[in-house]
Amino acid sequence: MTDATVTIREQEAQFGDYFALLKPRVMSLVVFTALVGLIVAPVPVHPFVGFCAILFIAVGAGASGALNMWWDADIDAVMRRTAKRPVPSGKVTPDEALAIGVALSGLSVVMLALATNLMAAALLAFTIFFYAVIYTMWLKRWTPQNIVIGGAAGAFPPMIGWVAATGSISVEAALMFALIFMWTPPHFWALALFMRSDYDDAGVPMLTVTHGRRVTRTHILAYTVLLVPVAVGLGLSGVGGPVTLVAALALNAWFLKGAIAIWRRDEATAEADAYAVEKRFFRFSLSYLFLHFGALVADAALRGFGVI
Known part of the structure; x- marks a missing residue:
């Protein structure tokens, strides 16, 4: 300590x-x-x-x-x-x-x-x-x-x-790991964008503090793009199925749209509306993971009933 x-x-x-x-x-x-x-x-x-x-x-x-x-x-x-x-x-x-x-x-x-x-x-x-x-x-x-x-x-x-x-450990387990691993940076960097003063005060070297908001926005978009194939791959894996695949396509389309909106913003706009886009992206990111994993449970239930 x-x-x-x-x-x-x-x-x-x-x-x-x-x-x-x-x-x-x-x-x-x-x-x-x-x-x-x-x-x-x-x-x-x-x-x-x-x-x-x-x-x-x-x-x-x-x-x-x-x-x-x-x-x-x-x-x-x-x-x-x-x-x-x-x-x-x-x-x-x-x-x-x-x-x-x-x-x-x-x-x-x-x-x-x-x-x-x-x-x-x-x-x-x-x-x-x-x-x-x-x-x-x-x-x-x-x-x-x-x-x-x-x-x-x-x-x-x-x-x-x-x-x-x-x-x-299997490929399916690794894909579930990868989904959360790739989701984490854009989730927390979105939080850091509108909470930067906290990290500044505490001396924590978050990307927003060391490299600025512009770089952070680019990183959010990059990791969100990399997240898409992982999510789709999970839907196509042995634990996936139609529900997971549809969820992956829909959720990641929205997630990617939000990341692009963050990337396009300038600091003057961000300050003017108190980072509303980042806050909305952050809140959706919480639902994103629960919905993705909920879709896996739905597909497991369908397999259990012999539907897929």
């Missing part, structure tokens, strides 16, 4: 404060994509085993969130978006956040190994390490490519779900 001082208020933490430490909004995406990876896998899983797998993957995601908040408390304290988080607001102490993160990390990995297999547990352990150490402690404060490389941490959950069911 850096030497910057985080102001700590003396007050008793509530259950909700500890729960917020686990980043429940991020956890919901982790749980959903991991569940989809488990559902679409070609090997059936007993419902109880499946429940345990998703539970411990969720616990692992929460552990990552706690470790992230412990280490980033200093920069969270100066960013408007994060200042009310449990550690910088003083509701949870840094030591408590660290203890919770470490304890939940160990618990989630051991229990996932017992519930499913060692490969899934090893992949979960690597994901926690990657997010807490490689991304949070190193990449985030070192390179403007932090979110590109660090995005791998958020892309592992569907692969972990798949491995929990099958015990192996």
Whole structure:
């Protein structure tokens, strides 16, 4: 952790404060994509085993969130978006956040190994390490490519779900990973465009800070273009089908349209309308991933009924 001082208020933490430490909004995406990876896998899983797998993957995601908040408390304290988080607001102490993160990390990995297999547990352990150490402690404060490389941490959950069911990694699992990996940069860079002052204040080298908004807009378009073939490829894969393919074409057409709109904007226009286009793109990007993975579940259901 850096030497910057985080102001700590003396007050008793509530259950909700500890729960917020686990980043429940991020956890919901982790749980959903991991569940989809488990559902679409070609090997059936007993419902109880499946429940345990998703539970411990969720616990692992929460552990990552706690470790992230412990280490980033200093920069969270100066960013408007994060200042009310449990550690910088003083509701949870840094030591408590660290203890919770470490304890939940160990618990989630051991229990996932017992519930499913060692490969899934090893992949979960690597994901926690990657997010807490490689991304949070190193990449985030070192390179403007932090979110590109660090995005791998958020892309592992569907692969972990798949491995929990099958015990192996396949092309389909890799494509689900790639979809999230390629989606992450435009999603977060759109946020960074209208929240740049936060990253400036915190000294975080986001692309908007180090290279400016014009370069960031170009990068958003480039990664969105690269995302399209991945999404279509997933629709054509063994876990895809007509629903996923149609969803890929429709969602990526809209996503690409939004990225082009962002790329075409100039700073005078952006300032005048408070970055409405970027905010709209960011909000849609949240639905984008849920709809894509929901389409995979729909195709899995159609296969189960013998329709496709």
